[in-house]
Structures are given as C-alpha cells and as structure tokens.
Amino acid sequence: MANINKGGRHVGIVGVGQTHHSRRRTDVSQAGLVREAVDRALADARMTMDDIDTVVIATGPVLFAAVNQPEKWVADAIGAQLKPVVRVTSGGGAGFAGGLAGYYQVAGGFADRTLVVAYDKLSEGALQYSISTLYDPFWGREFAVGIMGFSAAYWRARMEPLGHTEEAAAMVAVKNLKNAMANPYAHVKREVTVEDVLASKPLCWPIKLMDVPPISDGAAAVVLCSEHVAHRYSDRPAWIRGISYCCEADNAAERSLLLSEPLAIAAKNVYRAAGITNPRRQFDVAEVQEPYTCFELNYYESLGLCPPGGAAELIASGATQVTGDIPVNPSGGCLGANPIGAAGLIRLIEGATQVMGRSENTQIKDAKLALVQSGGGWANLRGCAVLGA
Amino acid sequence: MGLSRVAVVASAQTELRPSWSGAQHIDLISAVVTSVFKGTGLTLDDVDFVIDSGSDVLDGRSISNCGFLGALGAHHKEEARVEEDGLFSALYGVNKIRSGASNVGLIVAYSKPSESRVDAYWSAMVEPFYQRPVGFSQAAALGIQAQRYLASSGRSQKDLADVVARRWAAAAEHGDVAIDDLPNSEAVLASADVATPLKQLMMARPLDGAVAVLIAREDIARRATHAPVFVTGMGTSMDRHAFASREGGKLASAEAAASMAYKKAGWGGGEADVAEVSGASVVGEALAIDALGLCEGKTAINLSGGALPADTIMATGLIRLAQASRQLSMPAVYGIPAPSRAVVHGAGGIAMQSNCVFTLEV
Secondary structure, eight states, X not given: OOSOOSSOOOEXXXXXXXXXXXXXXXXXXXXXXXXXXXXXXXXXXXOOGGGOOEEEEEESOGGGTTOXXXXXXXXXXXXXXXXXXXXXXXXXXXXXXXXXXXHHXXXXXXXXXXXXXXXXXXXXXXXXXXXXXTSXXXXXXXXXXXXXXXXXXXXXXXXXXXXXXHHHHHHHHHHHHHHHTTOTTOSOOOOOOHHHHHHSOEEETTEEGGGXXXXXXXXXXXXXXXXXXXXXXXXXXXEEEEEEEEEOOTTOTTOOSSSOHHHHHHHHHHHHHHTOSOHHHHOSEEEOOOSSHHHHHHHHHHTTXXXXXXXXHHHHHTTTSTTSSSOBOTTOHHHHOOOHHHHHHHHHHHHHHHHTTXXXXXXXXXOOEEEEEEEXXXXXXXXXXXXXX | OOOOOEEEEEEEEOXXXXXXXXXXXXXXXXXXXXXXXXXXXXXGGGOOEEEEEOOHHHHTSTTHHHXXXXXXXXXXXXXXXXXXXXXXXHHHXXXXXXXXXXXXXXXXXXXXXXXXXXXXHXXXXXXXXXXXXTXXXXXXXXXXXXXXXXXXXXXXXXXHHHHHHHHHHHHHHHSOBOOSSOOOHHHHHHSOEEETTEEGGGBOOBOBXXXXXXXXXXXXXXHHOSSOEEEEEEEEEEOOSSGGGSOTTSOHHHHHHHHHHHHHHTOOGGGOSEEEOOOSBHHHHHHHHHHTTOOBTTBEEOXXXXXXXOBOTTSHHHHHHHHHHHHHHOHHHHTOOOOOEEEEEEEESTTSOEEEEEEEEO
C-alpha cells in the first residue's frame, strides 16, 4: 500500500522551495505567495515551468481564505496554463496529501516531472471559525468549537495512562522553538524555558499559549521526478522510499485516544516498504507536524520511536534534540511556522534537505534516512514517509 | 514488469434529483458505497483506498470529507479528497493502482446543491480582487462564451434548444434522473433568460446525487466481472483563470486534455463508439464535443443525457465515467451494437476552465 512493489517507478525530490513564513503577508496575494515558493523550487531543480509536466496544488480548507477552488486562480500566477493542474485538500495534512498525490502521478507513469505546491494565507480568514464548521451541523457544532477543545481532551486522556505530562510537552516547545532559531524560514524566533511554557496563559487546559504554534502565511513547493530523469536535476535526490496517509472514521466509539491508529497503520505500511524494523536506530532524523506540543509526544509512540508510555522519557533524555540520536524537528516544526496547508509539505522539504545533505537549518551529520510525519482533520488523518538519499 | 493495467469493475449511482430532502450526504454516499460491490465478489475489505470528490463550499463544512469517512468506507484505509470534478479523483485512483502500490480502489463523488447557494459556489471561485467585485460569474462567462459561439458557428438558438430537448429525453430514458416535465425545444426557448443568448434550460441543471466507481488491477477486475472496462488513456489540462485571456470560440484546455489521453490510447475522438461529455451549458457541451474531436451521429454522445439535465457539480464527470462504462459493458440496455471504445469528459471551473478526458476500451 505504501510504495512501489510491482513495476511502479521510483520517485525522488529534486528541488525544494519555501517562503519566509510570517504572521501576515500584506505585500502579496495568495497567488503571489504561491509564486515565491514555486520560483524557489524550480530554481533549486534548475528548471523552468516549461519543464514541468503536471502540477498539484494543496491548501487547507478553502473557507480559511474565502476563495473556492483557489488553484484555478493561482495557476495563472505560476504560468501553469494548459498544464494538468489538480488540487487536493486534507485539512492540516493537505501539504503532505499533495505530495502523496504528486508521488502517485509520477509513480503511476502519468508524469515524469511534477510540481507540488502547498500554501495557506491564514491572515485572510477567520481560522477557528472555519475549523468549527468541520463538525457535524446537526449534532457536532453544539459543543465543539475550533480545534483546541478536543485536542486538549486528547492530551488529558493521555496524561495518566501514558505520562504525557505538562512538563514533557513543555520540553517539546523548548526544543522546537530553540531549533527554529536556526531556521531562516521560521517566523517565531525566541528561546523559552520549561518554566515559561508552564507559566504561559492557559487557553484550554492543559493547552497553554506556548504549547500552540503560530498562525502563519506561507507556501512551500517541491519538484518530484521519476528515476529516469531525476539525475538531470539533482546530484543527490531525496528518494521517497515509502509514503502513506491513512484515516480513521469520525465518531467511532472504539476510537483510541491513546495511540493514533491511522498513524500506526501508515507507519506499518511505510516501514514495510522501506525495510524499517527499528525506527529509533535506523532513522537519522525525523520531521513531524505538531499542531500543539502534546501531539509530538503522541507521534513518538505511534511511530515506534519509543514504546507507548515512553514519550516523556524520550524527550527528557535529550535523544530528540539536534544533538541526540534521533533528532526530531531540527527545523523547529510547526512551532516555528505554521501555514497550515503547507505544513505537511514543509516537513517533507525539511526531511528531504537533511538526507540531501543541504539543510538550511541544523544539518544532522551524515543523515541518510529521514522519517516525515503529517496529519490533519480532527487528528484522524495521519501519514508518514521515509526519505533516503 | 511495466505499470499495471486498470479497469472499471462496477459503478453505482443514486437517482439524481433536484432535492434529496429526506437524505443527508452520508445517506447518499453510503447508498452508492454499499451497492457498488453487488455481483463483483469483492467487499469493502478488498478496497485499498478511497478517493472522493466533494466541495467544502457546497457542503458548508470545512474538510467535509472528514465527516463522511465512515460512509465512504474509508475507515483505516488511505483516503484522499480531490476538490474537483469526480473524474479527477478517478485519475488519481488509476495512477495509484498503475504504480503497483494498490490493487482495488473506490472512487466516490457527490453533491447536494439543494442545500447550498450554487451561485455563491461559482462567484466564490472568481478571482477576488478585480473580477468578483464587478459581479463576473459563471453565468456571465457562459453567456459571453455562447455569444461568441453563435456568432462563429452558424448555429441558431433554436439549434441549441433542439440539443437540450434531446439530452433531457435521453436522461429520462437512461440517466436515472428525476424529470417531471420533459421539455421540448419550444419550452427550452420559452424558459427564462439567464445570460443572453442562454435560456434557463440551456444551463446545466444542478441536482443532488452520488456515484461510486470501483476500479481494480487487471487480473482482479477480470475475476470480478465478465466485462472489465479498461482505462487506456487519461489527460487533463487547466486553462487560464482570466477569462479574457483564454482563446475564444474553443475550449483549449479540453483539446489539450484530449490530446494527452488520445496519445496514450493510440486512437482519437473520431474512432469512439460512445462518449459521455460534460457541459456547463449547451454551448459548453458543444465546445467540448468539438475539442474532443467527436462527431455526433458517428459517435453516440451522451446516451445518459449528459450534464445539461443533470449536473451533480462535483460528481458529474464521475457519473460520465460510470455511464460510459455501463454502455461498454451492457450495450444492449442502451440499444447500441457492440461498442468497444468510449471517451469520457469531466470539467470544472468558471466556463469549464479545467478539463479531464479518459479513454475506455473493452
């Protein structure tokens, strides 16, 4: 389910680009924002739009920025006219889902060179209002508002059984914000302490202000190539050795609040495809999409970086620091910048540049294998990928 | 070993109605998802992935697919939302199987425009700074497109009305479309002015409905049905958003999509036995027929009635795929002799900015 096994084609990332993310970009429209990331990715791949066979555009929910099917507008700004263009969306995981759609266009032989661009311009809409419409209009909206309430409930459920304490989550904030200091594209740059996080304003307990990522305007783009042509555009492509994105149906009474089932399923698919049997030892680096610090702890366990209940110990041990044996989010993750629809593709970019040996953040020495995670919805859409040089 | 061949195994469609007032989205979706497996020997357990087309804007709900995952049969499977005409979802699914990564896929598309303001769906799609404030919309674009077409094609408004009447009659016969009064040409011409020269009945009629199409790798498809319908070519293209910048009098993106699909299939529109073509208006449909290189009479076009009597918006192109597959696998139902090749067309965007074309063979 995850990767090529019967005659499909290998797919590599040959070019990447992202904007300098910020709270509010008043100097560009959505179309201009997309153009910036695309120009950078094409230049990185030594390409022009003429070289591109197909384009995949990904955004968060269109209600975020009040343009329906915005790919039809922004396509003009990147010179994509008369090319195959399609948009996929998957809430917070849209960027990753876009990468997956592009992956299959190349793996399935529909294209040799596919441009994937993902973005959100969150300053242009009412974010939490838009997210609130995610819930069922008949029985869900009466009590569920925004995304923070149920995330807090999830975290709360994990506190005692799994030891996902406020202190452990605060360590995630400290680590990621520190890492973001070295990321030229991050827009939050400040060092904080565990005490600062614990003392920050409660928003929806146990979630506090410093557990929460910023709201950003930003775009990211990658160029994917088939194995037949990749060498023309990159000396060292990042090969996608496995990629999968799974879901969990809503209001399932049996839904586990402890382990993320869709992420565990996706990880199983991807690890099988890529030959991963001991993720903690085999991966050199991981990039995860943590829309609240508590989720990073959950991913450690769902991805098998530690056993269930081991996340607090893992973060406390320093293993996931850039100096540790399994650095997680050397880019700073979502705490450094969070243009939601782009966040999943940014994780792919950060994982790819690590294995290509040219990260613009802290380069993990000799990184050869990267784990990338992304997700969206009400924590029910979850995926991951393995990238190797 | 090369890329896998992919076939349509089965399809299921709800009746297409002006309003399914007694059913929610999940009811329409689960109706087609449960019935699509009939007679195939396959079950939901055999499905590797679900790809769906629906619109957050029409549904009034962010990430609306999230709320429908259970009805879609997607629980614990890979799922993707393509927020575009359903034929684009099918394209994604075919690529997924061709890559060898998956064996069986379920493609679902639905819309319930009766619960929404369709004019707002279109106007929200228009570029927000220069075009939206002056009221440029789907109707205006289609009207301008139709004026140019009438000026250059030599066809009259009456000719267009005749086409509309034929489509509605076909829909009543084969389309599974709710029709109270079958309009004749005079009724079409007497319907309200919408965007000169287009009358109300010359516009695609928004309807509620859902469709599911089951696709599979060749060997599985051959075991699941006596008449697998193979996807032999696919192409898509998106024209400029700025309407004034598009080449007038034609659908350049439909031409490009068709050319891409035909190149892979090794044959062209002139060799198709049947075709199912979308159209935002009767003129949009005529432009698409020209762009696909189809000739009415030589190719049986829109035996289902097409999009004019029944436009389920996000599902229209996938319904075309379902209908064309049925025409190839069960030609006797449609009273046509042994067809072997079909062309399928889906479109989206203002004045059909984006187009997708499939070639099918048995």
